[in-house]
Amino acid sequence: MVPLSWYLALSAVLFTIGVVGVIIQRNVIVLFMCVELMLNAVNLTLVSFSRYLGDITGQLFVFIVMAVAAAEAAVGLAIIISLFRNRETLNVDEADLLKL
Amino acid sequence: MQLETLNLNYWAIAPEVIVSITAVVIMLIDAFSKRGAHRANATTAMIGLVLALISVATLGRVGVGSYFAGMVVIDPIRIFFSITILIVAILVVLLASQFLSDEGLPPGEFYSLIMFATSGMLLLASAGDLVTVFLGLEIASITTYVLAGYRRYDIRSNESSLKYFLLGSFSTAFLLYGMALTYGATRTTNLDGIRQAIASGQIIYPQLLMIGAAMMLVGFGFKIASAPFHLWTPDVYEGAPTIVTGFMGTGPKAAVFAAFLRVFVGSFDVPVEGFGLQLHNTWITAIAVIAILTMTVGNVIALSQKNIKRMLAYSSIAHAGYALVGFVTGNFATVAFYMLAYSIMNIGAFAVIQILARAGDQKTQIADYSGIGFEVPGLSFSLAVFLMGLAGIPPTAGFISKFFVFTNAWESVPALRYLVIAAVINSIISVYYYLYPIVVMFFRPLNPGFVRPRVTRTTALAIIPDSARHLLSGVDA
Amino acid sequence: MEFTHVLFLAFAALAVVAAFNIILQRNPIYCAIGLIVVLCALAGLFLTLHAQFIAAIQIIVYAGAIMVLFVFVIMLLNVREEESKTDRQKILKVIAVPLFLALLAEVFVVIRLVNNSPPAIASAADNTNPAASLGSVESIATAMFTTYVLPFEATSVLILMAIVGAMLLARKNSKDDFERIEQALTLENDETEQAMQADAEKSKEEVAA
Numbered sequence: 001m002v003p004l005s006w007y008l009a010l011s012a013v014l015f016t017i018g019v020v021g022v023i024i025q026r027n028v029i030v031l032f033m034c035v036e037l038m039l040n041a042v043n044l045t046l047v048s049f050s051r052y053l054g055d056i057t058g059q060l061f062v063f064i065v066m067a068v069a070a071a072e073a074a075v076g077l078a079i080i081i082s083l084f085r086n087r088e089t090l091n092v093d094e095a096d097l098l099k100l
Numbered sequence: 101m102q103l104e105t106l107n108l109n110y111w112a113i114a115p116e117v118i119v120s121i122t123a124v125v126i127m128l129i130d131a132f133s134k135r136g137a138h139r140a141n142a143t144t145a146m147i148g149l150v151l152a153l154i155s156v157a158t159l160g161r162v163g164v165g166s167y168f169a170g171m172v173v174i175d176p177i178r179i180f181f182s183i184t185i186l187i188v189a190i191l192v193v194l195l196a197s198q199f200l201s202d203e204g205l206p207p208g209e210f211y212s213l214i215m216f217a218t219s220g221m222l223l224l225a226s227a228g229d230l231v232t233v234f235l236g237l238e239i240a241s242i243t244t245y246v247l248a249g250y251r252r253y254d255i256r257s258n259e260s261s262l263k264y265f266l267l268g269s270f271s272t273a274f275l276l277y278g279m280a281l282t283y284g285a286t287r288t289t290n291l292d293g294i295r296q297a298i299a300s301g302q303i304i305y306p307q308l309l310m311i312g313a314a315m316m317l318v319g320f321g322f323k324i325a326s327a328p329f330h331l332w333t334p335d336v337y338e339g340a341p342t343i344v345t346g347f348m349g350t351g352p353k354a355a356v357f358a359a360f361l362r363v364f365v366g367s368f369d370v371p372v373e374g375f376g377l378q379l380h381n382t383w384i385t386a387i388a389v390i391a392i393l394t395m396t397v398g399n400v401i402a403l404s405q406k407n408i409k410r411m412l413a414y415s416s417i418a419h420a421g422y423a424l425v426g427f428v429t430g431n432f433a434t435v436a437f438y439m440l441a442y443s444i445m446n447i448g449a450f451a452v453i454q455i456l457a458r459a460g461d462q463k464t465q466i467a468d469y470s471g472i473g474f475e476v477p478g479l480s481f482s483l484a485v486f487l488m489g490l491a492g493i494p495p496t497a498g499f500i501s502k503f504f505v506f507t508n509a510w511e512s513v514p515a516l517r518y519l520v521i522a523a524v525i526n527s528i529i530s531v532y533y534y535l536y537p538i539v540v541m542f543f544r545p546l547n548p549g550f551v552r553p554r555v556t557r558t559t560a561l562a563i564i565p566d567s568a569r570h571l572l573s574g575v576d577a
Numbered sequence: 578m579e580f581t582h583v584l585f586l587a588f589a590a591l592a593v594v595a596a597f598n599i600i601l602q603r604n605p606i607y608c609a610i611g612l613i614v615v616l617c618a619l620a621g622l623f624l625t626l627h628a629q630f631i632a633a634i635q636i637i638v639y640a641g642a643i644m645v646l647f648v649f650v651i652m653l654l655n656v657r658e659e660e661s662k663t664d665r666q667k668i669l670k671v672i673a674v675p676l677f678l679a680l681l682a683e684v685f686v687v688i689r690l691v692n693n694s695p696p697a698i699a700s701a702a703d704n705t706n707p708a709a710s711l712g713s714v715e716s717i718a719t720a721m722f723t724t725y726v727l728p729f730e731a732t733s734v735l736i737l738m739a740i741v742g743a744m745l746l747a748r749k750n751s752k753d754d755f756e757r758i759e760q761a762l763t764l765e766n767d768e769t770e771q772a773m774q775a776d777a778e779k780s781k782e783e784v785a786a
C-alpha cells in the first residue's frame with residue numbers, strides 16, 4: 001500500500017512548481033497553463049484523501065473542479081484572444097477609435 | 101440515502117433560480133429583438149431582480165436551517181447579504197443603460213452577465229458547504245472577468261480583464277488547495293461538519309487543518325484585495341469600464357466577505373481547549389495583521405493618486421481593511437451593515453465618475469474635475485456626499501457603519517484594541533484624499549471645453565435617492 | 578518494493594519532469610505537451626487510487642478538450658518562441674536552488690506530518706451503496722444526484738455563463754459593432770467640439786469688449 005503521505009508530497013511538489021511557474025513566466029498562455037497545473041495538484045490531493053478516508057466527497061469535488069477549470073479555460077483564452085486581437089491588428093479603423 | 105433527508109426545498113434557492121432564469125430570458129429577448137432595444141432587456145432585468153428581492157424576504161418564512169443536503173443554509177447572514185447583493189445589482193442595472201447606449205456596446209449580454217454574476221454571488225452568500233462556496237465564487241468571478249473586458253476595443257479594458265483573470269484563477273487555486281487540506285483533515289466539506297469536528301477534537305491530521313486554513317486565508321485575502329495580495333487590484337479597477345468597476349468592487353467583495361465569515365468565524369472559530377484554541381488564536385492574529393497592513397497600504401498609497409479611479413481602488417482596499425477589523429470580533433451584523441453602506445457609497449461614486457468621464461473613460465484624472473462644482477450641481481453634490489460617506493464623516497451612513505464596527509471591536513476583544521486605534525488613525529488620514537476631489541470640484545477654476553454630460557432619468561434615479569438616503573440614514577440609524 | 582510502489586514512482590517521476598518542462602520550455606507548444614503529459618500521469622495516479630471514473634474524465638475532459646482548446650489558441654495566435662534568453666537564465670539561476678531546497682523540504686515535511694497517525698483505510702465499500710466500490714461510476718452517480726445535486730445544477734449555470742462570456746469576448750468585430758462604436762464616440766466628440774468653439778467665441782468677445 002502506497003502511503004498517503006507520498007501522494008500528498010507529490011501534489012505539494014506539483015503545486016509549488018505551478019506557483020513558481022506563475023511567478024517567472026512571461027508568456028501569458030503558459031502562465032495560465034501553470035495555473036492549470038496547480039489545479040491538477042489539488043485534484044490529486046482530493047482524490048487521494050477520498051481513497052484513504054473512504055469518502056466519495058473528494059472525487060465529487062474533483063468533478064466540480066474539472067467543470068470549473070473547463071469554464072475558466074474557455075473564458076481565459078477568450079480574454080487572451082481579445083487582448084491579442086487589439087494589440088496585433090491596429091489597422092486604420094481601430095486606430096481612429098483609440099485616438100478619441 | 102432517502103430523498104426526504106436531503107431536504108430539497110426549492111424555496112430555499114428561490115433567489116438564485118429566479119435570477120438565473122432572468123438571465124436566460126434576457127438572452128432570449130436579446131436574440132429576438134431589434135438592435136438597440138435596451139429597454140426590454142433592462143426592464144426584464146429589473147423585474148427579475150425585484151422578484152428575487154421579494155423571494156429573499158420570504159426566505160425567513162421557509163425557516164432557518166440547512167437545505168439540499170447541507171449545501172445551502174438560510175440564516176440572517178444570508179438574508180442580509182443577499183439584500184445587499186441584489187441592491188448592488190439593481191443599481192448597476194439602472195446605471196447600465198446610459199453606459200451601454202453611450203458607447204454602443206451590446207446590451208443583451210451585459211444584462212445577462214450581470215444576472216449570472218448576481219446568481220453566483222447569491223449562491224456564495226448562502227453556502228453551507230465548501231463545494232458551494234467554490235462554485236458560487238467561481239460563477240461570480242468568471243462573470244466579472246468577462247465584464248471587466250467588456251469594452252473590447254479599449255486596450256485598458258483588455259488588460260484589466262486579463263490581470264483580473266490571472267489574479268483570480270491564481271487565488272482560486274490557493275483557496276482550493278486549502279479546501280482540499282481541510283477536507284482531508286476533517287473528512288467532510290460541510291461547514292457545520294467541520295465545526296463539529298474541531299469542537300469534538302476528532303481531527304485526523306491537525307497540522308493539515310492549520311495549513312489548509314492558512315491557504316484558504318491566502319485565497320480569500322486575494323479575493324477581497326487585502327494587502328499583501330492587492331498588487332494588481334488598482335490596475336484592474338482602473339482599466340475596466342467604470343460601471344463594472346463599481347460592480348466588482350462591491351458585489352463580489354460583499355459576497356466573498358459573507359463566505360469568509362461563514363468559513364472562518366463559523367467553522368474555524370471554535371475556541372475549545374486544545375487544537376481549536378490554537379487555531380482560533382492563530383487566525384485571529386493573522387487577520388489582525390492583514391487588517392492593519394491593508395488599511396495602511398490602501399490609505400498611504402491613495403494619498404498620492406492623481407487618477408480618481410485608482411484613488412477609489414486604493415480606497416476600496418482600505419475599506420476591506422476596516423471591514424476585517426469587524427471580523428475579529430466574530431460579530432456578523434456589524435460587518436454586514438458595513439458592507440451594505442460601503443457598497444452603496446462606492447457604486448454611487450463610480451456612477452458619477454462614469455458620467456463625468458464620458459464615453460470610453462476619457463476623463464478620469466482628478467484635475468479634470470476642477471471647477472465643475474456648480475456647473476453640474478446634481479452630480480457634484482452627489483459625489484461630495486459619497487466621498488464624505490467613504491471618509492466616514494458624520495452624519496453619513498459611512499460614519500455610522502464605521503462607528504458600529506469600531507465600537508464593537510473595542511468592547512468585545514480588549515486584546516486587539518490596537519487594531520481599532522490603527523483603524524481610527526487611518527480613517528483620519530483618509531479624509532485628506534477623499535476631500536481633495538471635493539475641493540477641486542468646488543474651489544478651482546473651470547477647465548475650458550467642458551461639456552455638461554447627459555444624465556438619463558434612470559441614472560439619476562439611481563444616484564439621487566442613494567445620496568439622500570446616505571445622508572439621512574446616518575441620522576436615523 | 579511492491580508493484581504499486583513502482584507504479585506510483587514511475588507516474589510521479591513522469592509528472593514532475595513534465596511539470597518542470599512546462600515552466601522551463603520556451604516554445605509554448607512544448608509547454609502544452611508537457612501539461613498533457615502531466616495530465617496523463619495524473620490519470621495513471623488516479624487509477625492507482627482506484628478512482629476509475631475520475632481518471633477517465635481526466636483524460637476525456639481535461640487532456641482531451643481543455644488542452645486541445647489551449648493548442649488551438651496557441652496556433653491561432655501564432656505564438657512564437659521567446660527571443661531573449663538572457664533574462665530568463667538569470668531569473669532561473671536565482672530561483673533554482675531555493676526552489677529545489679523548498680521542494681525537498683516540502684516532501685519531508687509532508688511525509689512526517691501525515692505518517693504520524695495514518696487512519697485505517699475505511700473499507701473500500703462506499704457509504705450509501707455497499708455493493709459499489711468507492712470510485713466506481715455507481716458510487717459517484719449516487720452521491721452526485723442525491724447529496725450534490727445543487728452543485729451539479731449550479732455547474733450548468735456556470736458553463737452557460739462561460740459560453741456567453743467567451744463568445745462575447747472572442748468574436749470578430751462585425752461591421753455593425755464598428756459603426757455603432759464610431760457613432761457613439763463621434764457624437765461625444767462633436768459635442769466637445771461645439772463647446773470648445775462656443776468657449777473660444779466667448780473669450781474672443783471678452784477680449785474684444
